[in-house]
Amino acid sequence: MSTLPASGAPVTVIGLGLMGQALAGAFLAKGHPTTVWNRSAAKADDLVARGAVLADSVQSAVEASPLVVVCVSDYDAVHQLLGPVGGSLAGRTLVNLTTASSTQARETAEWAQKLDAAYLDGAILALPHAIGTEEATLLYAGPQATFEEHRATLEVLGAEATVYLDEDHGLSALYDLSVLSIMWGVLNSFLHGAALLGTANVKASTFAELAVTAINVTAEYASAYAQQIDAGEYPATDATVNVHVGGMTHLVEESETLGVNAELPRFFLELAKRAVAAGDAENSYASLIKQFRKPSA
Structure with a gap:
């Protein structure tokens, strides 16, 4: 036809x-x-x-x-x-x-x-x-x-x-939900950051410009990490999982101290700690793909 x-x-x-x-x-x-x-x-x-x-x-x-x-x-x-x-x-x-x-x-x-x-x-x-x-x-x-x-x-x-x-036929839905996962991840992180800064009377609109810059910088990691994931090798060319654990620990502590909901950063930290326990402490953050590939308990 x-x-x-x-x-x-x-x-x-x-x-x-x-x-x-x-x-x-x-x-x-x-x-x-x-x-x-x-x-x-x-x-x-x-x-x-x-x-x-x-x-x-x-x-x-x-x-x-x-x-x-x-x-x-x-x-x-x-x-x-x-x-x-x-x-x-x-x-x-x-x-x-x-x-x-x-x-x-x-x-x-x-x-x-x-x-x-x-x-x-x-x-x-x-x-x-x-x-x-x-x-x-x-x-x-x-x-x-x-x-x-x-x-x-x-x-x-x-x-x-x-x-x-x-x-x-299932690929369009898989792509759709994968993209939505990125969207909600970014938006929830922005909202958490806005809540943190709000405790110092910083307006969300003031934070937004820097947040967009951070999002754009973070986006550059996607291509590099994708190559590592496909290769199954995770060299720490930027920072090790251990370094991320340190930063996440501070984020959790800051959230709790300021009275901001700490569930999201606690989740980040828990995943990173699992990666450390699995032997990925000195690997790149991309190695956390192993944790996401496991079914939830």
């Missing part, structure tokens, strides 16, 4: 939360006939005013386009909505941009295959306002032929960073 042109290819969007509205809006902006559906029909008002067609049911929404994009709260909602009309998915491509686990993504791919539907599982690494701009990154996993068939349409959502990963 030939790849559809960048404009003019019909598409359906199911789910009109903030992200779903942004997805549908991006398709409309590039001239795609766009059908939409949402439990609360009023959320489609702006899109309809811009040219979208509001379907009167999930089934009619699915049957309106060869490409169906769903973005709802979770995978249970995906199956609740599409399960009853599964027969209508036959011969169509379902692109699921709902956040979930890799296991759910693979199970949904098997479900779609039984319905004779092509399936791509995707992940959105962007806020709604960035959809349709070069700031948006979207990841896709599933059959490459299916992705290539609809690439031109999907690139509307993030032309500069529409990334095909692999045939394994």
